[in-house]
Structure formats: structure tokens, C-alpha cells
Amino acid sequence: MIFSVWIPLLVPFLAVPAARRLADALPPRPAGWLLAAAATGLALCSTAALGLIALAGALRLPFVAALGNLTAPLDTLPAWLAFPAAATAAALVTLSAAAVIRTVRRHLAELRAARARLRPAGSELAVLRDPNPDAYALPGRPGRIVVTTGMLRTLEPAEREALFAHERAHLLGRHHLFLAAAELAGHCHPGLRPLRAPLAFALERSADEYAAAAVGDRRLAARAIGRAALASRAVPSRPRAVLAATAGPVPRRVAALLDRHPAAGLARSAGARLIAAVLLGCLCVSAGSAIDAAADLHGGIETAQGETGHHWRATGRAGPATPGVVTRTAQQR
Structure with missing residues (x-):
């Protein structure tokens, strides 16, 4: 545990440079899934590592050790x-944990306030009377x-x-959950922000890409996104x-739409596969190290719980009585 518990805390700093290139090296849909999975997995592993470190230190306190029936010091x-x-x-x-709870509460409050502004209706489209050009998925x-x-x-x-x-x-893709996962992961580990x-x-x-396929015209989709972004000079409160069509680096998105095969060549390239393999490898190493540290701590706890008894059985002698503890043998006598 001395070494393995620190690996999940260091891996995000190595994984993020590779992960940031996935947005360009892979088709957008698998890139989104892989980035979200990597952010969530690395955040869970780093949080688990911190929890193991805290538990290992807490078990050295006398009252915590007594609760865990530890008869010898924990040496992990x-x-x-x-x-x-x-x-x-x-x-x-x-x-x-406080940052995650605060962020979740703020997002839920903002979503409730945004839905309260809309008139109850059965249609998918909601039109707001606002001169500021804006559009987003709620x-x-x-x-x-x-x-x-x-x-x-x-x-x-x-x-x-197209918009x-x-x-x-x-x-349809529930993309807000992907984005929320990345934001919460950044609260768990600063390297994931x-x-x-x-x-x-x-x-x-x-x-x-979905919009271009829906309207059957990539140039039309590119023109719609470009004009919407140019019109939204001052982003209204949302x-x-x-997620909104006018967010992010719009020129890069428009250029990708104007390319007839925006990701086909990159998806087949060795570089894209290598980047994905590196990111998955970092995730596996982080998870494996966290599991190894947990197993090591569990073994240390079992050793600390049974070390005295094993010593007595090996020497064939009765060990010293623990104050306040009456053994089952003594009760039988």
C-alpha cells in the first residue's frame, strides 16, 4: 500500500494530456464516451485512494483500533x-464532497428555475420572448x-x-450527464478539470454530426451553427x-462539418488508437493500484487483528492478558 495507494493520485496528471487529444483524434461520439468514462473512473480511483489513506491513519488511533479489534499496530x-x-x-x-454537493444543488436549482420560465406545453419546442438570440437543450x-x-x-x-x-x-444522448460527470470529477481531483x-x-x-445527418446537408448545418454563434454575441443567462449550439470553438466545429469525412481517416489511424489505448491503460493502472492498495490494507488489518493469537499458537504459550478482556477459555474454566 505504501506505493500503490499514491498511483491513482498521480495518474490523472499523466492521462489528461492524452485525453485532451481524443476530441480531435476520434469520432465525436466514442470520444465523448471515452472522455466521460475516463474522468469518472479516475475520479473514483483517486477518491478511493484518499479514503484508504485516511482509514490507514485512523486505525492507528487507539479508540478506532479498539473498534476494529486490532491487537497490534497497523504497519501499512x-x-x-x-x-x-x-x-x-x-x-x-x-x-x-462539499464541492460535489454544492455543485449538484446549484445545477438542480438552475434547471428548476429555467423550467419554471417555460409555459406548460406538450410540445418539444419552447419559445421564449427574448430579443437576445439563444437556443439550448433543457x-x-x-x-x-x-x-x-x-x-x-x-x-x-x-x-x-438544423439548429x-x-x-x-x-x-437524446443525455449529454448533460456527461458534462456533469466531468465537472464533478474535477471537484474530486484538480488534475481532471x-x-x-x-x-x-x-x-x-x-x-x-447528428444535425447534419438529420437535414441531409453538412453545409446547411455548418451555416446554421455559424450564424447562430455570430448572433449570440452576448450570451444570455442560462x-x-x-449545452448550446453556440458554445465551444465554433470555427473548428464549422470546419469539421465542411469536411466531407471529418473523422474517418483519423479513426483508422494508428495515432488515434494509440491515444485511446494510453487513456484506457491509465484508467486500468489507476483502478488496479486502488484495488491492490485496498487488498494490502485489508491484509494489514487482518494481520493486526490476529498477530497476537498466531504468536501464542506458534509458541504454545498463553499470551499476556489484555486489560478489560476476558477470554473464552477463562470463562469456561
């Missing part, structure tokens, strides 16, 4: 390192495509259909958890 971490590391790990886990049951009157006046009818298809792709931007780009690119 050196004494000089156990208490400072445990205190730091416990503080980091507490701060991360998740919920049911999901709604929110568009302002300013955006409707900006786009032509065919361009509106609506883009936002519909976000709702840079993953949110490339993941958002991959999700927008995935919606762009929930942070939603």
Missing part, C-alpha cells in the same frame, strides 16, 4: 507518514428545446431545423448544466 504506512497523510486525505475528501422529463424569438428571427427556416436537430441530439473543455467539444461535435 510508516508511523511518521500515517497521521499527516491521513489528516490531509480526510480534509481533501471532505472538501471534495434536460428533464420531458426534455425541451428552448429558443428565443431573437434566434428565430436570425435564422432562416432550414437553418432553424433544432442539434439541440435534439443533446437531449481540464477534461471538461474537450468533452464539451466532443459532445457539440456529436450533435453537429443554466450551466445545459
Whole structure:
């Protein structure tokens, strides 16, 4: 555990540079899935590592050791390192949990406020009377495509259909959950925060491709997104958890749409496969190290619980009586 428990805390710093290139090296849909899975998995592994460090230090405290029936000191971490590391790990886990809870509450409150602004209706499309051009996908049951009157006046009818298809792709793919996972992962480990931007780009690119296929014209989809982005000079207030067609690096997205085969060559390239393999390898190493550290701690606890008894059985002599503990043999006598 002395070495393996630190690996999940260091791997995110090595995985993020490879993960950020996936948004360009892979097709948008698999890139989004892989980025979200990597962010979630690495966050869970690093949080588990901090929890193991905190537990190893806590088990050195007398009252905690008594609760765990430890009859010998736990030696999974050196004494000089156990208490400072445990205190730091416990503080980091507490701060991360508070940040996650605060973010979830804020996002839910913003989504409730946004849905309260909409008139109850059975249609998927919700139009807001607002001169500022804007459009976004509002998740919920049911999901709604929110568009302002300013955006409707900006786009032509065919361009509106492309824009609506883009936002519909976000709702169908539940892309808000991917983005929320990346943001919460950043609260668990600061090294994972840079993953949110490339993941958002991959999700927008995935919606762009869906819109282009829905309208049957890549140039039309590119023109709709470009005009919508140019019109949205001042972004109106919208929930942070939603995705919008005007977000992210729009010039790169438009250029990708104008390319007839935006990702086919890259998907077959050895570089793309290598980047994906490196990211998956980092995730596997982090998970394996966390599991190895947990097994090591469990073995240390079992040793500390039974070390005295094993010594007595090996020497054939009765060990010293523990104060306040009456053995079963003594009770029988």
C-alpha cells in the first residue's frame, strides 16, 4: 500500500494530456464516451485512494483500533507518514464532497428555475420572448428545446431545423450527464478539470454530426451553427448544466462539418488508437493500484487483528492478558 495507494493520485496528471487529444483524434461520439468514462473512473480511483489513506491513519488511533479489534499496530504506512497523510486525505475528501454537493444543488436549482420560465406545453419546442438570440437543450422529463424569438428571427427556416436537430441530439444522448460527470470529477481531483473543455467539444461535435445527418446537408448545418454563434454575441443567462449550439470553438466545429469525412481517416489511424489505448491503460493502472492498495490494507488489518493469537499458537504459550478482556477459555474454566 505504501506505493500503490499514491498511483491513482498521480495518474490523472499523466492521462489528461492524452485525453485532451481524443476530441480531435476520434469520432465525436466514442470520444465523448471515452472522455466521460475516463474522468469518472479516475475520479473514483483517486477518491478511493484518499479514503484508504485516511482509514490507514485512523486505525492507528487507539479508540478506532479498539473498534476494529486490532491487537497490534497497523504497519501499512510508516508511523511518521500515517497521521499527516491521513489528516490531509480526510480534509481533501471532505472538501471534495462539499464541492460535489454544492455543485449538484446549484445545477438542480438552475434547471428548476429555467423550467419554471417555460409555459406548460406538450410540445418539444419552447419559445421564449427574448430579443437576445439563444437556443439550448433543457434536460428533464420531458426534455425541451428552448429558443428565443431573437434566434428565430436570425435564422432562416432550414437553418432553424438544423439548429433544432442539434439541440435534439443533446437531449437524446443525455449529454448533460456527461458534462456533469466531468465537472464533478474535477471537484474530486484538480488534475481532471481540464477534461471538461474537450468533452464539451466532443459532445457539440456529436450533435453537429447528428444535425447534419438529420437535414441531409453538412453545409446547411455548418451555416446554421455559424450564424447562430455570430448572433449570440452576448450570451444570455442560462443554466450551466445545459449545452448550446453556440458554445465551444465554433470555427473548428464549422470546419469539421465542411469536411466531407471529418473523422474517418483519423479513426483508422494508428495515432488515434494509440491515444485511446494510453487513456484506457491509465484508467486500468489507476483502478488496479486502488484495488491492490485496498487488498494490502485489508491484509494489514487482518494481520493486526490476529498477530497476537498466531504468536501464542506458534509458541504454545498463553499470551499476556489484555486489560478489560476476558477470554473464552477463562470463562469456561
